[in-house]
Amino acid sequence: MSDNIISRDDWSLHRKGHLDQQRHQEKVRDAIKNNLGEIISEEGIILSDGKKTVKVPIKSLEEFHFRFDFNKQKHTGQGSGESKVGDVLGREAQEKGPGKGPGAGEEPGVDYYEAEVTFEELAGILFQDLELPNLDSKKTPIITNDAIEFNDIRKQGIMSNVDKKRTILEAIKRNAVHGQKKLETITPEDLRFKTWEIKPRYESNAVVLAMMDTSGSMGNFEKYIARTFFFWMVQFLRSKYENVVIHFLSHHTEAKEVTEHEFFTKGESGGTRCSSVYRLALEIIKKNYNPADYNLYPFHFTDGDNIASDNENCVRLVNELLQYTNLFGYGEILRTQYTSTLMSAYKKGLKDDKFRGVTIRDKTEVYKTLKTFFSTSQRS
Amino acid sequence: MSNELKELEKSIDKIAEVAKGFGLDFYPVRFEICPADIIYTFGAYGMPTRFSHWSFGKSFHKMKMQYDFNLSRIYELVINSNPCYAFLLEGNSLIQNKLVIAHVFAHCDFFKNNASFARTNRGMVESMAVSAERIRKMEFDYGRPEVERILDAAISIQEHVDNRGFIDRERKEDKSDTKNTVDKKDPYEDLFALDHPIPKEEETPQKVLPKPQKDLLKYIMKNSKYLKEWQREILAIIRDEMLYFYPQMETKIMNEGWASYWHARILRELDLSEAEAIDFAIMHAGVIQPSRMINPYFLGYKIWEGIEKRWNEPDKEDKEELGLKGGEGRTKMFEIREMENDVSFIRNYLTRDIIEELDMFSFQKVGNTWQVTEKDWRQVRDDLSANLFNCGYPYIVVEDGDYNRSGELLLAHCHEGVDLDIQYLERTLPNVYTLWGRGVHLSTIVDGKPVLYSFSGERVIKSLR
Secondary structure, eight states, X not given: OOSOEEEEOOOTTOOHXXXXXXXXXXXXXXXXXXXXXXXXXXXXXXXXXXXXXXXXXXXXXXXXXXXXXXXXXXXXXXXXXXXXXXXXXXXXXXXXXXXXXXXXXXXXXXXOEEXXXXXXXXXHHXXXXXXXXXXXXXXXXXXXXXXXXXXXXXXXXXXXXXXXXXXXXXXXXXXXXXXXXXXXXXXXXXXXXXXXXXXXXXXXXXXXXXXXXXXXXXXXXXXHHHHHHHHHHHHHHHHHOSSEEEEEEEXXXXXXXEOHHHHHHOOOOSOOOHHHHHHHHHHHHHHHOOTTTOEEEEEEEEOSOOOGGGXXXXXHHHHHHHHHXXXXXXXXEOXXXXXXXXXXXXXXXXXXXXXXXXXXXXXXXXXXXXXXXXXXXXXX | OOHHHHHXXXXXXXXXXXXXHTTOOXXXXXXXXXXXXXXXXXXXXXXTTOOOOHHHHHHHHHHHHHHHTTSOOOOEEEEOSSSEEEEEETTOOHHHHHHHHHXXXXXXXXXXXXXXXXXXXXXXXHHHHHHHHHHHHHHHHHOHHHHHHHHHHHHHTTTOOOTTHHHHHHHHHXXXXXXXXXXXXXXXXXXXXXXXXXXXXXXXXOSSOSSOBSOHHHHXXXXXSSOOHHHHHHHHHHHHHHHHHHHHHTTHHHHHHHHHHHHHHHHHHSOOOHHHHHHHHHHHHHHTOOOSXXXXXXXXXXXXHHHHHHHHSOXXXXXXXXXXXXXXXXXXXXXXXXXXXXXXXXXXXXXXXXXXXXXEEEEEEEXXXXXXXXXXXXXXXXXXXXHHGGGGSOOEEEEEEEXXXXXXXXXXXXXXXXXXXXXXXXXXXXXXXXXXOSOEEEEEEETTEEEEEEESSSOOEEEEO
């Protein structure tokens, strides 16, 4: 008989790899959560248009150890027979990615861990804590769908809905009545069932007015920030609310309503007169949306470089808007440490809680802005 | 037992017989057929019974994905233990399994006979299972985040053990511990000595270590004032497991080459049908396929074949200079498989012929292009051998455990021409701090200048030495 044995076992319960993989995924998710500021302002993600999976570089999940600098090391390679000194094997990879240079994927510097997440997953994490603030549900709600809620316990029901905990408690109680400290048989009288109710789910009407400065003073950075914000705002509203109407308004010295596509792609030039867009907003509200029936949310992004004489007008118009709306979000994109005259005018002239102003100096602050505008309690 | 298993069992017996006939000497082997995700789990963990950690999950995921996309395939996995465990991929064809079985026997022969493995724990499967259970219990007792924090830190310096440490230890024991050693007549004898402990002389605290210590894990485990007992235990576990894997890492080229050489020789002895012979040839070619970077299977295979040829039919030069008689190919091979590791294997037996036949070269970065910089066979050989030293990890030692007279830890990188990856260094030093509990420093050389990196809880500071 031989020393060697062959066998085949049932390995279906050996789940270790999968469990640790899950733990790794958890860490990826945590890392994404902690770096949302940086991740959501990544160009690649905005450009992905919400369709495919996105790659998110995650520093904290690399396994760090002492190692040599790959770029300063000599390596051994193999040619096809005619290699000679001076042969170029590859160039510094312009873009990270395999296939470029020798030993693809082994060079440090590009060897950061990239987690692949679907857009929905990322959006789910991001939108978790966001909501439309001051939403007034009394304003003519619309029924969106019916929700089933398990919220009642009865003595009759179908076996699949049996409430085990309550049933056992009943059995213990029954025994206790007879002075017995035990749980023996369960009689039909002990059985408790969960039952449900169908509840209509109401959702309030909400209208969002997205206003953006497209004047000449808005440089690439400013436009990028404004569009990043609006991109996530649109994604957020569409994923969380079914009855939100969004109007896109762009302005320089004059304002006009544009399509979503134009809003995200077109740039213009000229000076800046913010009051123009506020007037347009008021016009739209007065014409279509009675504030008694609708929740209204105007958001305005600009570089704050407004014609000085117009500031007073702006304060007056925003004050008027605030009377009708649930919140007014004002985002100012500034690369300097100064505060613009428009922001100071608002700070002085607007005393309403519903006004929320944010200054953005860095692209990671888009996340902070989303959280400021779309939270119930926070005030900036 | 199914027909397939019966068929395999017959093949195993036959192959074992042929292997033994060639002089291969191995432990009994327990073969086990496993589905792909199990093989890949073992591949990621290095051992079926190893503890849980997210980094294993990460590599499992990566390996499994490559398998699912048909990019790579592990046919087999062998564990260095007695008896030896080998896992065969479910779905291998019979001829694939024949090749794999022959390959496994050769690996097992190598594990059993190569000097590097002489001190490995052959009961590691069970030891790791016990350790995994210990760590699981710690997770219950101290919480997973806390255990993970220590594991993360320990794993990040796990390569820094000293698998030649026993040489020093034995020498010291010879001198001072004579009264302590018990004449070992049976394996439990030393336990009786525990009843009458011999009082040790009190050691005076040492400011400067007698000589730099390579075993970082051991030094920190013994000397950190900050670690709790269970945390030291984690370091001990990581260290033991690393010492177990270390010989495999330092003989990769030899071992894979050895197994490839023998699976080819053994299968030639079997009666293969024509179809099987073709399948075998395809698979063998796949295993030893050359690649741009060095394929250890291929290089090792070539060197072994070179040795056999050279000692079988030495040329005039070898006859005169080395006094080779010829016909000693196999004898020499068995001698080398016992005595050498990758560094010496490459340095001693990678010949000019092989380097030229494989068109090997050294390359490095010049400006922003990667260029062939060396074709001289001696230099190419030495470059490769140097890269394999210390399994390709930087050689880092503990220089002082009471640096600045404040209990801080000074590590020194023994710079041998290549700088460290600074980004990684700056992220690893905090992990050492986690374990040491006080300031940690690492001295190295960057761009020709001696520098010191320090971390004491906030951020890594670089200073010139």
